[in-house]
Amino acid sequence: MSLISWGMYPRIKNRVHKLTDEYSLKETLKNNDELIAFGNGRSYGDSAINENIVYTRPYNYFLDFDENSGILHCRAGVLLSEILDSYVSRSWFLKVTPGTKLITVGGAIASDIHGKNHHIEGCFSECVQEFTIMIADGEIKTAKKGDELFLATCGGMGLTGVILTAKIALKKINSQFIRQTTIKTKNLQETFAAFEEYKHLSYSVAWIDCLAKDENLGKCLLMVGDFADDGDLKYKAKSKLNIPFNFPSFALNNWSVKAFNWLYYWKSPEGVSKQKVHFDSFFYPLDSIRNWNRIYGKNGFTQYQFILPKESSFDGLEHILQKISQSGKGSFLAVLKLYGKGNENYLSFPIEGYSLALDFKIEDGLFELLDQLDEIVVEYGGRIYLTKDVRVSQETFEKGYSKIETFKKYRKDNNMSEKFNSLQSKRLGL
Ligand SMILES: Cc1cc2nc3c(=O)[nH]c(=O)nc-3n(C[C@H](O)[C@H](O)[C@H](O)COP(=O)(O)OP(=O)(O)OC[C@H]3O[C@@H](n4cnc5c(N)ncnc54)[C@H](O)[C@@H]3O)c2cc1C
Numbered sequence: 247m248s249l250i251s252w253g254m255y256p257r258i259k260n261r262v263h264k265l266t267d268e269y270s271l272k273e274t275l276k277n278n279d280e281l282i283a284f285g286n287g288r289s290y291g292d293s294a295i296n297e298n299i300v301y302t303r304p305y306n307y308f309l310d311f312d313e314n315s316g317i318l319h320c321r322a323g324v325l326l327s328e329i330l331d332s333y334v335s336r337s338w339f340l341k342v343t344p345g346t347k348l349i350t351v352g353g354a355i356a357s358d359i360h361g362k363n364h365h366i367e368g369c370f371s372e373c374v375q376e377f378t379i380m381i382a383d384g385e386i387k388t389a390k391k392g393d394e395l396f397l398a399t400c401g402g403m404g405l406t407g408v409i410l411t412a413k414i415a416l417k418k419i420n421s422q423f424i425r426q427t428t429i430k431t432k433n434l435q436e437t438f439a440a441f442e443e444y445k446h447l448s449y450s451v452a453w454i455d456c457l458a459k460d461e462n463l464g465k466c467l468l469m470v471g472d473f474a475d476d477g478d479l480k481y482k483a484k485s486k487l488n489i490p491f492n493f494p495s496f497a498l499n500n501w502s503v504k505a506f507n508w509l510y511y512w513k514s515p516e517g518v519s520k521q522k523v524h525f526d527s528f529f530y531p532l533d534s535i536r537n538w539n540r541i542y543g544k545n546g547f548t549q550y551q552f553i554l555p556k557e558s559s560f561d562g563l564e565h566i567l568q569k570i571s572q573s574g575k576g577s578f579l580a581v582l583k584l585y586g587k588g589n590e591n592y593l594s595f596p597i598e599g600y601s602l603a604l605d606f607k608i609e610d611g612l613f614e615l616l617d618q619l620d621e622i623v624v625e626y627g628g629r630i631y632l633t634k635d636v637r638v639s640q641e642t643f644e645k646g647y648s649k650i651e652t653f654k655k656y657r658k659d660n661n662m663s664e665k666f667n668s669l670q671s672k673r674l675g676l
Contacts, residue, residue, distance in 0.1 A: 249299055252539055253290040253636060255546030255608050256669065260297050265305040265323065271408060272384035274300060275665065282668040283404040285353030286325060288346055290549045291636030292669035293357075293403045300408050302352050308332070309411065316416040317375060322352030322409040327483065327533075329416070334481040338416040339473070339525070341373040345581070347530050352409040357633035358401035358594040362449040362529070365586040369594055370414075371400035377412040382665040386410065398656045401594035403632050405657060405666045405676060421474035422481045424449070424528040426521045430514050434464025434567070438560055441584045441600075444470040449528070455507045456580040456604060457500070459571050463564065466582065467514050474522060484526070488536040492544040498607055503576030542607040548636050550616055553585060553601035554628040562626030563602060566619055570604070573615050577604040592653040595631045603634065613637055632670065640675045650676075 248260050263274045263281070274281070281298035306323035316338055318329065326340060327347040333339070344359045353359075355377060358369045367373075376390045379399060387407075389395040399406045427444070431437045437452060444450055452466040532538055539547065554562040563582075570577075581603045588597040595601075606612050620642045623630065629646025630638045644650055654676060657663040663676075670676075 249284055249287055249295075249301065251290055251292065251294060252288050253546050253548050253608075254539060254542070254544075255548065255636060256292060256295065257546075258295065258297070258669070260295070260299045262299050262301050265300050265302045265408065268380065268386065268410065271300065271380055275380065275382065275384050280665060280667050282666060282671075283352060283356070283408045285323070285350035285356070286348055288349045288353065289357065289633045290547075291632075291634060292673070293632055293635070293671075294353075295669050296667060302350060302408065305410070306350075316418065317413050318416055319411065319413045320351060321411050322350060322355075322377075324351050325349065326351070326354065330481070331483055333416060334419070334422055335479050337419055337479055339419045341415060341417045342367050342370045343529055345530065346533055348533060351412050351414065355400055355409055355412060356402060356404045358589075358591055359633070360585070360596050362451045362583065364596055365445055365450070365584050366448050368586060369400070369589055369591075369596060371396075371589065371591060371594070373415040374400065375413040375415065378410045379407040380410060381407040382661045394656055397591050398593075398653055401591040402653065403593065403670065404668065405671055406660075406662050407666060419473045419479070421476045421478050422525055423474040423476065423478060423522050424471045424525055425474050426469055426471040426523050426528060428514055428519050428521065429468040429470070430511070430516055430518075431464075431466050431468065433462055434560065434564055437464050437466045437468065437582070440468045444468070445584060448472045450584055452582040453510070454567070454580040454582050454602070455511055456567060456570050457504055457507055457574075457576050463567050463571065465511070467511065469528070471523075471528065473525075484534070486534055486536045489538055489540040492540045494543060498542060498578075500574045500576050503578055506578055507576070542605070545608045547605055547607045548612075548616075549579075549603055549605050549634040550619065551601060551603035551631040551634040552619070552623045552628050553595060553597055553631070554599050554623070554626050555597055556599040558626040558628075559600040562622060562628060563600065565622050565626070566602070569615075569618060569622065575606055575612065575615060577606055579603070579605040592649040592656070593632065593647060595629065595633075597629070599628075601631070603631075635670065638674070640673065643674050
């Protein structure tokens with residue numbers, strides 16, 4: 247069995263070592279020069295890919311839950327969806343959750359993921375009290391907030407060791423529904439104004455029509471909201487549709503993206519409208535279709551996600567959206583989010599500003615376009631998100647992150663740089 251990431255690119259043969267217990271993990275570390283942890287493969291690029299992979303999904307028990315504090319103690323292979331399946335009906339939800347619930351707790355820590363509420367709650371590491379991790383010599387360490395091991399591991403893309411267990415804080419809810427407001431905007435000015443107007447609400451996310459041009463550049467549907475308070479917590483996850491095979495790569499082209507964008511924008515009412523929606527459709531719309539990544543065809547796809555500081559976000563985004571709409575390379579998924587202050591972790595992605603994420607199928611000319619976008623991101627003081635990346639250059643990466651040397655030194659001093667590596671870490675000289 248070989249494992250691939252969500253982007254289905256690159257594909258290399260790998261040896262998969264299933265994580266079942268600590269003793270055999272120690273043996274695996276001893277017997278292999280180099281390896282990398284793999285959670286549920288929802289990262290898009292090559293951060294969990296190497297010839298030797300420690301597959302952590304089988305290591306997935308709940309260990310303890312404190313109903314008073316909401317602290318859950320679990321193994322790192324537990325999926326966020328498994329937490330929701332067990333705890334929503336008991337009125338607990340994740341403090342920070344990404345756009346899919348099909349990721350492991352270990353993957354959430356290693357990417358220091360963020361959600362639609364970064365401007366309020368920050369990254370996943372904010373709700374992590376402590377975790378245990380097996381480092382290069384097989385020793386199991388406990389990392390607490392403020393420790394160097396904590397700062398290097400949260401956002402550290404598996405490069406400090408294999409996370410084994412974690413204590414994370416959940417939040418109280420009193421409904422499985424979200425009171426959502428949708429704001430339909432006509433251009434980037436309106437989009438930014440709407441984000442700022444609604445930033446007191448917990449959650450916000452915008453879908454941008456990245457092929458819109460001229461006076462409509464940056465038009466969007468902004469969805470904002472908070473949990474309802476109706477006491478309805480009878481949660482049961484629904485069954486899913488499936489994409490049974492890879493679509494032919496011509497199925498997804500400039501025209502199909504234009505048609506989708508037109509329909510999606512058009513079917514939403516003008517101006518401001520209110521809805522009550524289930525948290526599954528608010529947070530995880532794509533999870534309702536199993537294997538949706540296959541619509542991009544057998545060559546796979548990548549997600550390009552960058553963030554720009556607040557002061558340069560508007561100009562930078564305008565520049566980048568112009569470039570994309572001129573290129574004609576469309577993306578169904580173009581998600582704009584607002585971020586609060588960054589944290590102290592060495593490689594966590596968020597900084598205060600705006601981030602845009604775009605999916606592109608792998609095809610001729612794509613990487614050249616993304617290289618051009620990189621130049622604009624660097625020019626406006628931004629950075630690229632490692633958990634989505636499969637091709638950024640070391641030079642671009644280094645211009646975006648200021649604590650790389652601290653991270654590298656920590657890895658070197660603790661013998662991590664030889665033991666834990668991915669294709670990505672080698673490409674980026676980490
Ligand atoms: C539809 C979709 C929506 C998404 N939305 C968001 C979003 O809104 N915000 C966001 O931040 N991310 C988002 N992501 C990305 C996703 O949350 C991250 O890539 C996450 O890290 C994937 O977790 P995983 O368990 O699948 O880990 P993998 O993809 O298998 O691995 C990701 C990284 O974590 C490391 N890792 C995994 N487990 C361990 C462990 N036990 N110990 C040490 N290192 C480990 C790997 O080495 C690798 O570097 C989205 C992904 C998808 C597919």
